[in-house]
Amino acid sequence: MSRKTLTRRQFVAATAMSSAALITAPYVRGAYAAGKLSIGFWDHWVPNANDASTAMVKAWGEKEKVEVSIDYITSNNNKIQLTVAAEAQAKSGHDILQMPTWWPHAYAENLEPVNDVMEPLIKQNGEVNGTVKYLGQAGGKWLAVPAIPGSQIKGPCSRIDLMKKHAGIDVQEMYPAGAPAKADNWTLETFLKAAEACHKGGVPFGIGLGETTDSVDTAGAIFQSFGAELVNAKGDVTVKTDAVRQALEYYKKLIAFLPPDAPSWDDASNNKWLISGRGAMILNPPSAWAVARRDAPQIAEQCWTHGMPSGPKGRFAPYLPYFWGLWSFSKNKEAAKSLLAYLSQPSSIEKFVAASGGYDLPAYANMTTLKTWAEEGPPKGTLYHYPNPNNHQTLSIAASPAPPKIAQQIYFQATLTKMALRYAQGEKMEATLAWAEGECEGFMRS
Amino acid sequence: MADVVVEQGQTVRAARARKPTSLRNVLGRKSTVAFFLTLPLILLIALLVLYPAVYSVHLATLNKSMQKFVGFGNFLFLFKRDTFWMVVKQSCIFAVTAVFFKALIGFIVAHFVHNIPAKGQRKWRGMLLVPWVIPPAMSTLAWLWLFDPSYSAFNYTLSFFGIGPINWLGDNLWARFSVILVNIWYGAPFFMIMYLAALKSVPDQLYEAAAIDGANWWQKIWYVTLPMMRNIIAITALFSLIVTFANFDIVRILTSGGPLDQTHIFATWAFKVGIEGSDIPLGASVSLFMVPILAIAAIFILRDVSKRGNEA
Numbered sequence: 001m002s003r004k005t006l007t008r009r010q011f012v013a014a015t016a017m018s019s020a021a022l023i024t025a026p027y028v029r030g031a032y033a034a035g036k037l038s039i040g041f042w043d044h045w046v047p048n049a050n051d052a053s054t055a056m057v058k059a060w061g062e063k064e065k066v067e068v069s070i071d072y073i074t075s076n077n078n079k080i081q082l083t084v085a086a087e088a089q090a091k092s093g094h095d096i097l098q099m100p101t102w103w104p105h106a107y108a109e110n111l112e113p114v115n116d117v118m119e120p121l122i123k124q125n126g127e128v129n130g131t132v133k134y135l136g137q138a139g140g141k142w143l144a145v146p147a148i149p150g151s152q153i154k155g156p157c158s159r160i161d162l163m164k165k166h167a168g169i170d171v172q173e174m175y176p177a178g179a180p181a182k183a184d185n186w187t188l189e190t191f192l193k194a195a196e197a198c199h200k201g202g203v204p205f206g207i208g209l210g211e212t213t214d215s216v217d218t219a220g221a222i223f224q225s226f227g228a229e230l231v232n233a234k235g236d237v238t239v240k241t242d243a244v245r246q247a248l249e250y251y252k253k254l255i256a257f258l259p260p261d262a263p264s265w266d267d268a269s270n271n272k273w274l275i276s277g278r279g280a281m282i283l284n285p286p287s288a289w290a291v292a293r294r295d296a297p298q299i300a301e302q303c304w305t306h307g308m309p310s311g312p313k314g315r316f317a318p319y320l321p322y323f324w325g326l327w328s329f330s331k332n333k334e335a336a337k338s339l340l341a342y343l344s345q346p347s348s349i350e351k352f353v354a355a356s357g358g359y360d361l362p363a364y365a366n367m368t369t370l371k372t373w374a375e376e377g378p379p380k381g382t383l384y385h386y387p388n389p390n391n392h393q394t395l396s397i398a399a400s401p402a403p404p405k406i407a408q409q410i411y412f413q414a415t416l417t418k419m420a421l422r423y424a425q426g427e428k429m430e431a432t433l434a435w436a437e438g439e440c441e442g443f444m445r446s
Numbered sequence: 447m448a449d450v451v452v453e454q455g456q457t458v459r460a461a462r463a464r465k466p467t468s469l470r471n472v473l474g475r476k477s478t479v480a481f482f483l484t485l486p487l488i489l490l491i492a493l494l495v496l497y498p499a500v501y502s503v504h505l506a507t508l509n510k511s512m513q514k515f516v517g518f519g520n521f522l523f524l525f526k527r528d529t530f531w532m533v534v535k536q537s538c539i540f541a542v543t544a545v546f547f548k549a550l551i552g553f554i555v556a557h558f559v560h561n562i563p564a565k566g567q568r569k570w571r572g573m574l575l576v577p578w579v580i581p582p583a584m585s586t587l588a589w590l591w592l593f594d595p596s597y598s599a600f601n602y603t604l605s606f607f608g609i610g611p612i613n614w615l616g617d618n619l620w621a622r623f624s625v626i627l628v629n630i631w632y633g634a635p636f637f638m639i640m641y642l643a644a645l646k647s648v649p650d651q652l653y654e655a656a657a658i659d660g661a662n663w664w665q666k667i668w669y670v671t672l673p674m675m676r677n678i679i680a681i682t683a684l685f686s687l688i689v690t691f692a693n694f695d696i697v698r699i700l701t702s703g704g705p706l707d708q709t710h711i712f713a714t715w716a717f718k719v720g721i722e723g724s725d726i727p728l729g730a731s732v733s734l735f736m737v738p739i740l741a742i743a744a745i746f747i748l749r750d751v752s753k754r755g756n757e758a
Contacts, residue, residue: 077698081721089726106724109511211704261596263705264616273596405510405724412722418706435528442527445510445725 034065035332037339040094042080042150042322043072044356045287052355053149060342066335075100075150087327095330096340098150101397102411104136104143104323105404111143112326117337118142121344126365129395131319135404144323145340146363148352152285153361153386153395154217154318157305159203160379162280166201167194175306177381178374180390183307188225191309192253198280199257206273206282207258208265209421211414215265217318218283219416220398222254223247225311230410230440231402237444239437245429246312251420263421275299283318286376286383290357293378301378305386307393317388319395321363358383365391409443505730512727520731529707529715530732537711537736539622540697541690544629549683551630552637559638560645571639578635586699589628593700618708621701625709628696633689637682644678645671677751684747691736712736 039057044050050072061068071094073080080100087093088107104111122128128136132146158171169190174183195205208215223229228247232238255262259273271288273279275296282288292300308317324343326336342348349362350370358376362368368387376383388395398416399407410416415436423432472478509516524530559570577585592599593614604610615621652670661669672679694713697703703710703718710718712732720729 078717078721085721085724085726102724209705211702259596261613261616264613264621264701266702269596276597278596409723409725412718414704421706438528442523442529445523445728 034335036067036069037061037096037332037335038094039068039070039339040073040080040083040097041070042098042100042147043074044149046290046356046359049149049352049356049359052351056343056348056351057339060339064335064338066332066339068339073098084325091327091329093327095327095332095336097325097327098147098322099144099325100150100322101135101320102404102408104325105138106408107325108138108143110328112328112330112333113141113143114145114326114337114340115142117145117340117344121145121341122364125344125346125349125362125367128363128365129319131395131397131400132321132363134400135321135397136323138404144325145344147322147324148343148349148360148362149356150320150322151361151363152320152359153388154214154283154285154320155305155308155386155393156281156283157274157286157289157303158281159274159279159299160302160304162198162201162203162302163194166203166280167197169194171304171306172379175304175385177384181307181385181392183310183392186307186309188222188250188309188311192250192257194281195254195257201280203278203280204257204259206265206270206279207254207262208267208270209255209258209262209417210265210269211417212265212267213320214267214270214284215262215417216398216411216414217320219251219420220400220411221308221316221318221396222251222311223398223416224316224394224396224400225309225313226250227313229401230399230415230436231406231443233401233403235403235406235444237437237440239440240433243313244433244436248420248423248429248432252424255420255424274303286357286359286386289382290359297378304379304382307385307388310393315393316396317393319397321361358386361387405446406440406443410440413439413443415439502730502734505727506734508727510725510727516727520728521735524728524731524735529710532707533710533712533715533732534735536622536709537691540626540629540693540709540711541687544626544633544690545683545686547626547630548633548637548686549679551634552641552682555634555638556641556645559642571642574638575635577632578639582632583695583699585632586628586696589624589631590700593624615701616705618705621705621709625697625700628700629690629693632696633686636686640678640682641675644675648674680747680751684744687743688740691740 041050041053044053054070057068057070060066073083075081080098081103083093084097084099084103084107087097088110091110099107128146136142136144136146158169160171163169163171174186175181198204207218223244226243226247228241228243230237230239230244238244259265259279270279270282270284271291274282274284274288275292277296277299286305289300289303289305292303308315324340326333326340330336343352344362344364346367349364349367350372352360353362353370353372358372368389370387373383373387373389374381385392397407397411399410401407402410419432419436422435423429427435505512506520507515507517509519555574559567559574562570591597598611598614600614601611604612613620614624648671652674653666656666656670691711692713693711694717697709697711697714698717701709703714707715712735716729716732718729719732720726723729
């Protein structure tokens with residue numbers, strides 16, 4: 001068996017030929033020449049809503065020659081939050097990951113700034129609301145892009161018939177479809193009287209007092225209507241103020257008219273309350289109405305989504321935005337930014353909103369009057385006021401304006417609902433305030 | 447002992463014969479072979495048990511943003527929090543009460559099953575094990591519906607007797623009762639099966655001798671059954687105590703720690719603080735708080751068990 005040896009001359013010649021071939025070869029653009037992109041989207045409640053996201057991302061991938069893969073991650077039992085925490089720890093995972101409310105700030109160090117995406121989008125789609133800026137920006141940098149899927153307002157969804165019968169309030173007249181709200185008299189006092197009347201009528205308002213987001217969001221909006229802040233924007237504890245006392249007094253009166261088991265409610269309880277026909281109002285995005293449309297159509301056709309009542313310091317609606325975050329360890333940031341811009345175009349926004357039956361809310365001022373909200377029903381126009389089309393109320397999140405990392409603790413420890421419940425159960429006002437002050441001081445750690 | 451002698455003999459003979467290398471000696475030993483055979487398991491344990499444990503200790507020593515080493519700072523912070531001490535108290539109430547009743551119910555039911563004729567015993571054993579073999583996340587969901595705040599099947603049934611409605615998960619005391627009840631329901635079959643096995647190993651002659659001496663049923667239990675079952679009782683109680691202290695799913699599904707944090711235990715509060723509050727180091731510290739206490743308890747109980755084993 002002969003063994004051929006490679007001479008030095010042959011080696012040099014072969015290397016030179018290979019190099020020349022590589023340099024002069026024509027550039028062939030493959031099907032996925034622009035690389036790969038991995039995306040983790042929130043798994044939508046609304047059936048088939050994920051299909052719209054998949055179709056849009058696929059169309060973009062084919063156009064841009066990027067190989068995309070999507071995972072839909074549920075928020076049930078905080079799976080999406082766990083994924084965010086795990087990927088931030090591992091510095092590996094998806095390129096783009098959808099994250100709820102407080103997470104852009106919580107993992108700000110691991111996120112790629114997206115000012116270059118957001119600035120053109122704001123010019124094109126209009127200004128974003130204050131809560132989106134509060135949650136999505138840090139030190140002038142955009143940490144993430146406000147996502148359309150999942151973003152929601154948890155305003156009142158009232159039973160037209162029961163509110164008329166027991167409280168003498170015509171919610172359709174107050175919030176007419178296709179026209180600005182005529183809700184000057186829709187105040188927290190009116191709300192309390194209506195709660196009392198409906199309670200007497202055997203159909204109490206379904207407002208939870210638990211530790212999950214629906215309960216906390218309602219408390220947040222009511223506290224803000226009184227100007228009550230536990231921690232101010234500078235990070236000072238401001239629990240022992242008249243505004244907080246007023247909010248607690250109000251809540252105590254309201255709790256007397258809520259279902260006795262409200263302290264154990266979770267985010268599904270209020271939906272069940274409305275769909276079963278046991279209550280005249282809940283505070284929730286239109287998912288409860290959407291399920292009622294399928295399972296209890298006679299109740300769905302009596303539902304009307306509208307604005308919050310106003311308090312001494314204004315009219316605040318609970319608002320929960322989702323964000324699309326781009327990890328700083330992503331290997332294809334340019335493609336990711338291009339996709340985020342594409343998903344925030346008006347045509348994409350329209351598709352997201354239509355696919356979710358009006359549940360999803362864009363954060364941009366020019367995008368709150370899409371035809372889906374005007375046309376969805378029955379009854380037709382039930383969602384017209386859901387996206388706050390006339391800027392009738394301030395979209396806010398509980399525990400703001402505290403610095404987001406502190407506010408997140410107040411929010412998830414449900415300090416507001418716990419305070420309301422403690423006081424309503426007979427604890428002295430000063431004891432409740434002292435407890436809350438101690439809790440807030442504990443949330444200051446960095 | 448014989449192995450060692452043979453091994454040493456072989457080594458000596460081999461050394462005389464052809465002066466093998468020391469590596470050959472090492473590889474030739476039975477203990478080395480045994481080590482290599484167990485190496486995959488050691489690696490698996492190191493990867494899945496040791497690494498996460500060490501990593502969680504490391505996390506517990508970092509500040510909130512995980513950029514600075516703070517030593518025991520997180521623990522010192524926790525010691526100053528009222529809510530933390532409330533969680534410690536509740537975890538102890540939860541674990542001790544649940545383990546006590548699981549052991550008591552398991553002991554009683556094991557006696558009933560033991561006294562059933564052998565022919566029908568298998569069916570009963572199978573049925574009684576059902577709560578333990580259903581994944582707790584699933585069975586707790588069924589309990590959640592039974593306790594449901596607004597549509598409770600229990601309240602519906604009790605209403606026929608003019609009782610209720612009971613606020614199962616909304617009232618502080620009832621909520622604690624409910625989470626402990628579900629834990630007992632889930633864990634009692636484990637005690638039952640362990641105690642049943644122990645009962646079957648007690649020689650009948652001991653009971654016969656006790657009967658001849660005129661012992662009544664209580665004296666038989668106190669002087670024969672319990673001493674013979676001491677080791678198994680100690681081990682099952684220890685094992686269950688550790689698992690119950692670390693429980694998460696039952697409380698998470700039923701109450702999420704509410705109302706007013708009155709049902710939070712270590713794992714649920716650690717999740718609340720660590721994952722929902724994005725303070726992973728503090729969450730890790732909450733989770734690790736019980737480790738030294740349980741480790742000391744385990745050492746004492748297991749030492750006692752082995753001492754009794756040696757005496758036997």
